[in-house]
Amino acid sequence: MRMNDVVSVRLQDLRSAAIEMSRSADSLRLAAERIHAEVGGLAAQVDPSGSSAFAMLAHSGRLDTLIESVAGLAAQLSRAADDLESAGRWHGPPLGILWDRLGGGARISVRPPEMPAAAPAYTLGSYISHANRPLYDQLLADQADLAERRAQIAEAEAARTAALDERAALLNRLVAYGTPEAAALNDPRVRSLEAAAETAAHDAEQAADQAGILEQRIEGTTQRLLAVTPPDAADPAVIRSLEGGQSESYVLANTRDCVNYVASRVPIPGELAANAHLWDERAAELSRFGIRTSDTPLAGSILVLETDHPYADDRYGHVALVEYVDSAGGVWITDNTHAQPVRFDTLTSETSGDRVKYLYLPWYTKA
Structure with missing residues (x-):
């Protein structure tokens, strides 16, 4: 038997199987209709209240779904036979x-x-x-x-x-x-x-x-x-204890000028409240407070100026509170001599560089 003859026989077998499956689906539909009728009649006699209706409907639905699956498979087999036969007749390019x-x-x-x-x-x-x-x-x-x-x-x-x-x-x-x-x-x-x-x-x-x-x-x-965000070495419990509070009374009683002003506005731990120019160094040493140092101003950050900065005291340095940064990048601060916000660049021409630092207090500084 040639290959084409073998394929033809196989295709015919496939079509026959599809037809037989389709007939089986039709027979199952007729049987299902009789089953539904018989079950419905029995339920009406045994349970006149109709409380078992939902259970019967569920079983009926599953039976109908199964029958339709058989019918669908038969249709797929028939289409597959058609496609295979058409492909066998095609003499053009792949x-x-x-x-x-x-x-x-x-x-x-x-x-x-x-x-x-x-x-x-x-x-x-x-x-x-x-x-x-x-x-x-x-x-x-x-x-x-x-x-x-x-x-x-x-x-x-x-x-x-x-x-x-x-x-x-x-x-x-x-x-x-x-x-x-x-x-x-x-x-x-x-x-x-x-x-x-x-x-x-x-x-x-x-x-x-x-x-x-x-x-x-x-x-x-x-x-x-x-x-x-505090570094890993910080202690979240210590930081939370500072948030929303105020500087200890001994800090306020033992500080003056710019340090006292900042401590009166922001909760400052006593260990940090040293001479102004030392604040960035203290912050680095006091890792549990999670204070970061940056050259970028943020609202609620502390401006720290070294002693040789033109706006700072030549012995103690200077600290100030950054109130906000405007849309143009202007830094507005308050300190012991400026109770109302003033632009930092109106006080000095040196607004950045090694002598200018900003401390980010995780409990106060706004991102």
Whole structure:
């Protein structure tokens, strides 16, 4: 027996199996109808109240679902036989080559979006002050929103791929059945799948754009919070004890001028309240307080000037409280000689450099 004859016999066997399965499904439907009728009659006699109706409906539904599954499998077998027979009659180029010649995915000109890179994983430690809690909550909300956008991208990409795959399979079947190429490409079903793929690609691009914006915001917010987050060596319990409180009375009684002013405005631990120019050194030594030193001003940070700074006392240095930083980058401070905020650059031309430091108190400084 030749190979073509063998294939023909196998195809006929497949069709026969599909027909037999379809007949079985029809027989099962008739049997199910009789079963439903008999069970319904018995239930009415045994349980006139109808309390068992829901249980009967559930069993009936499962039986009907099973029958429809058999019928669906029969239809799939029949379609498979048709497709195999059509492929056996095809004498042109391989269907994969035909798909490329028909344009493949080329008609779907939308470029799939690039998946945004995963946001860096930052550790914010075990302490967030009340002043920075709203910003931290916004960070968590943005992270949740980003996760949702990533899920939307994945879902849209899956839908796009499914539509393109289905379009390719449909084009191959149409041409294999003898449909001209131009007509196959303009088939309403093909065009509908193209539109579905384009819509999914557009949805993925939109979600990717939104994810990119969120990533930038998350990174910026995280860096802001990290700047005022205590290092690992800090003691969160000690820091919490300072938040919302005030400097000890002995600190206020034994300090003067700029140090006394800052201590009266901000909870300052006694160990830090030395001569003004020593505050940055003390902060580095007193690791349990989690104070960071920076050259960038933040609201609620402490400005520390060395003794040789032109605005500082040449013996004790100077400290001041940063009230806020305006949108233009102007630093507004208060100190023992300026009860109302004044721009730092109106007091001195040296507003940065080695002689200018800012201390970030995790219990007070705002990110």
